Amino acid sequence: MLKFFSALSKSPTNPQAVRRPSAYDVAELFEGPVSVSTDAAGAAAPLDEKVRQAYFWIVNHAIISPHYDIEYNSTPPAAFYIGDSGTRLTLPSAQSYSSFVLLPLLTFATRSKCLFVGGPGRGKTASAILMGVLAGYAPREVRRAMQHGHPQMTIADLLGNPLPADLVSAQSMEDIRIAWRPWLSMRVKVIDEYNRIPTRTQSALLTVMGDNYAEVLGHLYECPEAAWYLTANDDAGGGTYQVIEALRDRIDVIVQALSFNPRFLGELLLRIEENVKPEEVVPPEIIFTPEELDQMVAEIRAVPVPEPVRHRIEFFASQFELFESVGEQFEYMTKDTARLSRIDWGQSVAADQGRDRLKDLGCQTMNGLSVRNLMTLLKFAKALSWFRGTGEVELEDVRQVLPFVLNDKLHPDLDAPYFALPENAAFRTDRLSWLRELFDASNAEYDRLNLDRDDPVGALSEQFEQGLHGLEAGEVRSRLTRIERLVAELGKGRKLYGPLYDDLLKLKYLHQRYTNYLLWLRSR
16 A cells, blocks of 8 residues: 555646756767666656656645646636526636646745645645655654744744853853754755734844845855745734745745535545554655756746737736825835835725726725835746746736735735625625636737737837947937837826836936937047
């Protein structure tokens, strides 16, 4: 039975995957006329295939998660409408995945930070331990290194203690040695029930998470790049301590542990009868070396994002920051201005007139997206594309990871008219579906505006990116005139929405760059 639990399928996990060319290796010059393929039997699989093998082993033998909520389709899926309410159930037509297993694996591959949320006993800690085993650590080592949040946890408990003998004999702070906690050196770090850690200790944890170093009595310990896994039974304030905003912002993805399906009770019974713990029977073929972990990160970064996909992400991100009534100068008409002023939100919303509050996607949120949010979205979209072996990021990759990246980052305004509609009532609680619906609505508006073919601001941006070297003053003045005409055209008889606001700011930026260049030409 142990062989059954630790067996890997010999068939390829994704036969249709597009094989990317491997990085050039000078050692290939010294190979003989016949070289052994990396796909040959007994040879190491490509890293994306190895991660897929890890995914399917975890889904089939370790974490019982039959929830295929990351859906892909090669043809229109079969759809069924259940019961009097007409609840829609779709059967995906292409390989789909369980977010509870896939997102932690993508976190592992990108060395990011993942938060598991859900009730006790749903596999959050077990999944985090498995990630540590995949990194080459023994299960006992991972368990001992796990940090358990509790109300009395001190910075010394978290990071380390000064040696008592040095405290007595040291003549200066530099003479004091620190006994650092072993978990700081690990490539997979697990913090259990992080919302039970006292606020002061959270600040020390933030330094380790954000900057990869620990500090005690002026001594620094440099930590390696690592994948982080944090757990919380309730991420809506149910912990002992309120989690500081900066610490929450460092979390890249949030994964919900869904309920157990009793139809799989036989799997639990088999584990009891055979005395099997999944973390103790992980196949050695899916355990990664430190070199492979570094290589995975490099391969994921190299996955290209096509321009049409990037433009749609830009259009989506531009929907949310505008808040016209809170600023007098154009640049300060943002939700961040409202947040910093600490004025009453409802009062500010009431003063924001002129836009269709049902049509405007920005009216559904209380904030915009940060630079960190957008970088994380791009990173996980690359990671999902790499995992699927598609060669480049597809729009569906962005659509599937976006809810997990922006969960707890893009805050809904539940008093907005959109959430008052009966057909949108479920979105008040189902944050993931709401975020995906937001992205779909943004793409529909992008298509309606025909921005792939008619984007004058994009055309001027591409022209500017060709460089200023060699431009004559006459051409610069001509471009300045075109920008001014476009600003007048875009602002004439139109309501100000988020995408238009960002387009106008981009045009102002281009105008200023050309103006400065023209002043330089005149000075010569």
